[in-house]
Amino acid sequence: DADVTQTPRNRITKTGKRIMLECSQTKGHDRMYWYRQDPGLGLRLIYYSFDVKDINKGEISDGYSVSRQAQAKFSLSLESAIPNQTALYFCATSEIPVAGGHTGELFFGEGSRLTVL
Amino acid sequence: KNEVEQSPQNLTAQEGEFITINCSYSVGISALHWLQQHPGGGIVSLFMLSSGKKKHGRLIATINIQEKHSSLHITASHPRDSAVYICAVRSGVGGGSNYKLTFGKGTLLTVNP
Numbered sequence: 001d002a003d004v005t006q007t008p009r010n011r012i013t014k015t016g017k018r019i020m021l022e023c024s025q026t027k028g029h030d031r032m033y034w035y036r037q038d039p040g041l042g043l044r045l046i047y048y049s050f051d052v053k054d055i056n057k058g059e060i061s062d063g064y065s066v067s068r069q070a071q072a073k074f075s076l077s078l079e080s081a082i083p084n085q086t087a088l089y090f091c092a093t094s095e096i097p098v099a100g101g102h103t104g105e106l107f108f109g110e111g112s113r114l115t116v117l
Numbered sequence: 118k119n120e121v122e123q124s125p126q127n128l129t130a131q132e133g134e135f136i137t138i139n140c141s142y143s144v145g146i147s148a149l150h151w152l153q154q155h156p157g158g159g160i161v162s163l164f165m166l167s168s169g170k171k172k173h174g175r176l177i178a179t180i181n182i183q184e185k186h187s188s189l190h191i192t193a194s195h196p197r198d199s200a201v202y203i204c205a206v207r208s209g210v211g212g213g214s215n216y217k218l219t220f221g222k223g224t225l226l227t228v229n230p
Contacts, residue, residue: 033218042203043220090160104148104207108160 003027006091006109014117019078021112023091029107031094032074034058034066036087037111043090049074050096081116088113120144123204123221130228136191138224140204143185151178151189152203154223160203163189194228201225 004025013019023032034046035058045058047066055068063085067075078085091109124139140149151163164171164178166187171178175194180187191198204221 040222042222043205045218092160105162105165106150106152106160106205107162108152110159 002110004091004093004107004109006089006112008112009110010113012115012117013081015080015082017081017116019081019114021076021089021091021114023074023076023109025072025074025091025093025107027093027095027107028071029093029095030071031096032068033092033094033106034064034074034076035090035092036060036085037090038087046076046089078114078116081114083116086114086116120219121204121206121221123202123224125224126222127225128227130194130226132195132228132230134194134228136194136198136226136228138189138202138204138226140187140189140206140221141185142187142204142206142219144206144208144219146182146185146206146208148207149180149187150203150205150207150218151187152205154201154203156200163202191226194226196228196230199226199228 007022030051033048035043037043044060046060046064047058049055049068052068065077089112092106094104094106120143122141148167150165152160153163154160166180175192177190201223203223206219208217
């Protein structure tokens with residue numbers, strides 16, 4: 001099984017629908033992230049969570065919400081999907097970087113391709 | 118201007134060639150990541166470095182903090198190296214809203230047999 005699992009892997013929906021993308025990890029990492037990837041734009045951070053009680057907005061959080069249900073689970077919701085939210089979404093995890101210890105290396109899920117019609 | 122610039126955007130090589138992908142950034146950083154993304158696939162972390170040089174198999178990553186520049190080298194390139202290579206810089210330390218990871222747009226590498 002993958003260390004970081006995203007569901008669903010592909011989803012086609014209609015404008016105005018509520019969508020949830022789920023992410024679970026077996027790495028035991030405190031830090032989890034949601035990114036979206038668009039052609040020509042690179043990865044952009046939507047939300048991140050450094051522990052269960054710590055959630056922060058990234059650079060493009062408008063139109064999205066998140067829930068950190070447990071250390072291992074971090075869900076991304078689109079309350080009312082719109083076509084320009086069509087993108088490839090990635091969940092990632094990392095350890096807390098510590099000098100001489102953990103590197104803060106990122107571990108990504110396989111991605112969730114969302115199409116909003 | 119993007120805070121992280123990669124060059125070239127596209128690179129085509131013949132099998133066996135030595136490959137260099139460059140990453141320049143304009144902000145102070147605490148670390149730099151090199152990532153690999155295969156077509157249709159997920160993203161894999163190759164290196165995370167904050168100084169000097171790291172080597173893993175045929176891959177070598179270097180960083181010059183003073184010049185705000187990093188390079189990813191692939192020796193003896195192979196068609197299976199064909200992928201998008203992404204540079205990302207981490208600024209801010211600790212937790213909370215101080216964290217920032219900025220990605221380059223990626224370099225598409227195609228290695229022909």
